[in-house]
Amino acid sequence: MDRKRTTPPPPNPNPSSPALLVTRAAASPSKAHMLAFHFLRALSRIHRVTPVRRRTRTIRRAAYSSMARAAGPRRAWSRALLGQARSRRARTLARRAVLVRRRVLTAAAPSSPAARGGGRFIAAGGETSAAAASRAALPPRQAGEPPRADALRRLVPGGDAMEYCSLLEETADYLRSLRAQVQLMQGLVDLFSCQ
Amino acid sequence: MNCGPPDQLPPATAPSCFLNLNWDQSMDAAAAGGHLDPALSSMVSSPASNSTAAAAPDGLALHGISPRPHYGGTPLSSPPKLNLSMMGQFHHYPPPQVGGAGAGGLPILENLMPVGHLDQFLADPAFAERAARLSGFDARGAAAPAQFGFPDAGPVGASKEMELRNARGESSVSDPASASAEMPPLKGASDGNARKRKAPGKGKGKDSPMSTSAAKEDSGGKRCKSMEESNAAEENSGKGKTAQSNSENGGKKQGKDSASKPPEPQKDYIHVRARRGEATDSHSLAERVRREKISQRMKLLQDLVPGCNKVVGKAVMLDEIINYVQSLQRQVEFLSMKLATVNPQLDFNNLPNLLPKDMHQPCSPLQSSHFPLETSGAPLPYISQPQQGNPLGCGLTNGMDNQGSMHPLDLAFCRTMGSHHPFLNGASDAVSQVGAFWQDDLQSIVQMDMGQSQ
Numbered sequence: 001m002d003r004k005r006t007t008p009p010p011p012n013p014n015p016s017s018p019a020l021l022v023t024r025a026a027a028s029p030s031k032a033h034m035l036a037f038h039f040l041r042a043l044s045r046i047h048r049v050t051p052v053r054r055r056t057r058t059i060r061r062a063a064y065s066s067m068a069r070a071a072g073p074r075r076a077w078s079r080a081l082l083g084q085a086r087s088r089r090a091r092t093l094a095r096r097a098v099l100v101r102r103r104v105l106t107a108a109a110p111s112s113p114a115a116r117g118g119g120r121f122i123a124a125g126g127e128t129s130a131a132a133a134s135r136a137a138l139p140p141r142q143a144g145e146p147p148r149a150d151a152l153r154r155l156v157p158g159g160d161a162m163e164y165c166s167l168l169e170e171t172a173d174y175l176r177s178l179r180a181q182v183q184l185m186q187g188l189v190d191l192f193s194c195q
Numbered sequence: 196m197n198c199g200p201p202d203q204l205p206p207a208t209a210p211s212c213f214l215n216l217n218w219d220q221s222m223d224a225a226a227a228g229g230h231l232d233p234a235l236s237s238m239v240s241s242p243a244s245n246s247t248a249a250a251a252p253d254g255l256a257l258h259g260i261s262p263r264p265h266y267g268g269t270p271l272s273s274p275p276k277l278n279l280s281m282m283g284q285f286h287h288y289p290p291p292q293v294g295g296a297g298a299g300g301l302p303i304l305e306n307l308m309p310v311g312h313l314d315q316f317l318a319d320p321a322f323a324e325r326a327a328r329l330s331g332f333d334a335r336g337a338a339a340p341a342q343f344g345f346p347d348a349g350p351v352g353a354s355k356e357m358e359l360r361n362a363r364g365e366s367s368v369s370d371p372a373s374a375s376a377e378m379p380p381l382k383g384a385s386d387g388n389a390r391k392r393k394a395p396g397k398g399k400g401k402d403s404p405m406s407t408s409a410a411k412e413d414s415g416g417k418r419c420k421s422m423e424e425s426n427a428a429e430e431n432s433g434k435g436k437t438a439q440s441n442s443e444n445g446g447k448k449q450g451k452d453s454a455s456k457p458p459e460p461q462k463d464y465i466h467v468r469a470r471r472g473e474a475t476d477s478h479s480l481a482e483r484v485r486r487e488k489i490s491q492r493m494k495l496l497q498d499l500v501p502g503c504n505k506v507v508g509k510a511v512m513l514d515e516i517i518n519y520v521q522s523l524q525r526q527v528e529f530l531s532m533k534l535a536t537v538n539p540q541l542d543f544n545n546l547p548n549l550l551p552k553d554m555h556q557p558c559s560p561l562q563s564s565h566f567p568l569e570t571s572g573a574p575l576p577y578i579s580q581p582q583q584g585n586p587l588g589c590g591l592t593n594g595m596d597n598q599g600s601m602h603p604l605d606l607a608f609c610r611t612m613g614s615h616h617p618f619l620n621g622a623s624d625a626v627s628q629v630g631a632f633w634q635d636d637l638q639s640i641v642q643m644d645m646g647q648s649q
Contacts, residue, residue: 055535
C-alpha cells in the first residue's frame, strides 16, 4: 500500500491537458481515495439500477468489494472477498441461465421434473463446491492457537485457510480497512442527510 | 549488505581506484599520488579522528587500503589503530549497516578484503599469533575477540579469525593447551569466553556474547553466517545461530553495543538464539519464533482495537478483537441500510445548504438547470471515468478552494466523458460547481479516512 500513500501531486494550473492531469493523479492515489472512488461509483450505479428493496444487500456487498479493491490483491482477505463476489456473480448468472433454460424447456416439452432437478443441481453444485472447499480447509495447522480462533476465522474473509499467525496479520489489515470503510460510509450518510 | 562487490559503494564518494579490489593497483595509485606517508602518519596518530578522515575520504580512503602491505613493518600497536581508522573512514560507505566504528569496520573490511588478501595479514607474525590464539579458543563456537583485551582489534580479529576458519575449514586448532597457557593475562575474559563456548546456551547474560553477537550481526557477511551455520551444525542446532530478532537482542543486550544496531539480514531464514534454560532443538526454536511472531501481531492488534490496552492475556484479547470486528461489520450493515434510504435525497434543491457560502450565487442556476432527477448522476461525471485513472483522487488531492482553477479541470473532464452523460453537455458550468462541491465535502470525508487507514 505504500505506493498508494505517496503525497499527491501539486495541482496543475494548466488544465488544458486532462490526460496529463489524470496521469499525474493516477500515479499516486491514496488508499482512502481508492476506497471512496470505488464505493461512490458503485453507490451511484446501485441507486440508478437496483430496486429499493434489495439495495441494502447490494450496498453492503459493494462496500466490501470496494474495500477489497482498495486494499489491493496483496492481501489474502481482499483476494478472498473478491473471489467470493466473483463466485456469487457467476452463481447468479448461472442460476438465471438455468431458469431461462427451464422456462424454455417447460414451454417446449412438459418434462419439467427433469429440468427442475437439473437446474437445482447446477445451482446447488456451484454453491456446494465453494462451500465444500472452505469446509475442507477448515482444520489447518492449529498448533498453538486458542479455541476462539475459529470464530475469528469465520469473521475474517478467507480466514479458514490461514495459519493463526497470518490470520492475526490479516485481521489487523482487515480491521484497518473496515474502519476506513465505516468512516467513509458514515461521512456519506452525514453528507446526504444534513439538510 | 555489502558483502558483494564494492561496486555497490557510492561511486560519488570514492575515487574509481578505490573501488578496485586489486590492491596492487590501488597501491600503485597511492604511491603515485605520493600522499602515502602523511596519510599514514595522520591515521596512526589519530585513529579515532573519523571526522578528519571523513573530511577527505578520497585521499585517505585510498591510503586506508594501501598501508596494508606495510603491516609487516609497522609495530604491533599500529595495525589495530590503522584498522580502526580505516574502519572509521569507510564508515560512511556502507551506510545502512554501519552502526558504529567498531562494528562498521567489519563489513567494510569484508567488503574490501577478499579472503585471499588476508593471507598477507596472516603473514604478520603478531597477527598470526593472535589469530592462532583466537582460533585455538574458538574451535567451534562464536568468537569473542573483544575479550582478548584488544578492543580495536576485536572486530578485526574476528574477521581474521573467521577468514582463517573459512580458509582452513574447521580444523584450525593450534593446540588449545598452549593457547590456554598463553592466556593468563587474559584470564578473566577468557573464562567468560570458555564458559560461553562450552555452554553457549547459558552465557547469555554476559556482555561478551552480546558484543560478539553484535559484531556478527553487524558483519552481515554471508561468509560469517555460513560459518556459523556450519559451526552450529557441528555441535548443537541452537548454538551457532545469532539472534536476529530485535526483541531478543533488546532483551539480552546489556547496552554495550547500543550504538550498533543489528542490520536486517537479507537471509531467507530467521536466526534464533536459544535462551538460557530453554530447549535448543529445532522444533522448540521454531515454536519460539512462531510464538514471538504471534505476540508481535497481537501487539499490533492491540493498538488497532480501542480499549484493549488494559486487557492482558491472549484469550481476552482475542475476544475483544472478535467483538470489535463483529461490531464493525454490523456498523457496515447498518450504514448500508441507511445509505440505501438516504441517498436519493441528494437532489440539487438541497445543494445551497451543502455548498460553501461563496458558491451560493453560482449555484442557483443549478437547481433550474436541466439535471435529471437521477440525483446520483450529478456526482457521476466527476467520479466515474472508467478509462482515466482516478479523477476523484485527482480532484481530492488537488484540494483547491478556489473553484476558478477547478473549472477548466471539470470542463476537461466533462468533455472527455460527454458520451456517458449527455445531460452534461449543456451544463458543464453547473457540473463544475457540483464537482467543486463534491470535492470539498468528499475531501473532508476522505481526510477522516486517511487519518485512520494506514
